[in-house]
Amino acid sequence: MIFLRFRVGGKIHFGIQKNVAAKIQEIVPDYFSPYQLTGRTFYRSEIKLLAPALPSKIIALAFSYRQHRRELSYLKEARKEPAEPTIFLKAPSAVIGPQENIIYPPLASRVDYEAELAVVMKEKLSLVRADKKQIADFRRHWSRYILGYTAFNDVTARDLQKKDGQWSRAKSFDTFAPLGPVIVSGINPRSLHLRCYVNNKLKQSGTTRDLLFTIREILEFIASVMTLYPQDVIATGTPEGVGEIQPGDVVRVEIEKIGSLTNRVVKI
Helix, strand or coil, X not given: CEEEEEEECCEEEEXXXXXXXXXXXXXXXXXXXXXXXXXEEECHHHCEECCCCCCCCEEEEECCEHHHHHHCCCCHHHHCCCCCCEEEEECHHHEECCCCCEEECCCCCCEEECEEEEEEECCCECCCCCCHHHHHHHHHHHHHHEEEEEEEECCEEHHHHHXXXXXXHHHHCXXXXXXXXXXXXXXXXXXXXXXXXXXXXXXXXXXXXXXXCCHHHHHHHHHCCCCECCCCEEECCCCCCCEEECCCCEEEEEECCCEEEEEEEEEC
């Protein structure tokens, strides 16, 4: 199933598609709750796609692809393969949708793209106080907590990341979390190809088979630290090939079976 959040005539709507060729069926209230069809349908050409989720938080993984760790071997924390995920937070105010502009901030002198697969939560999940039985139940039924998967661009002010020694500022400028174009369920997250293009030139090409941790392992680790809520986004990390973008560039993140997330870089 494909889940879409979109605007028509100045109003925001939620919809579903059985496949990319089908009409969009409007639903109410949204796809994070039990929903009903309204009977209204739309073509993709009639709508403006918006970010498909508005998370309370964005949890992202660092150094989670084997090849990406090798290209960052100059960083001490990237040299040794970890026993558990390394996570950080991005501000939810950084979220933008397809075709919205990434603003190159005046405080930064180097900004990078990072193409990523993102998980979108459907149900509340907390394992902070879970006992062994609850953990075992989660491991059997972990996928029920997920609505689906989408594309994500973990835009980063690389110079500020190095300067600050921690990542909150560098990762959280407004517009630094492009998300979309849609959420897709019923796909295998362990065998998807990711690509990133800048001005139609291929810059990143990888596969989720290179991830160090499974989606279940990532969910379990994060939910053991903090409660996850519907619409929360988990960005699972980027493959090798991260690089710089400049004002005027057009960045396109493509993920197999999900689609393309395109954004232009502008300077204010």
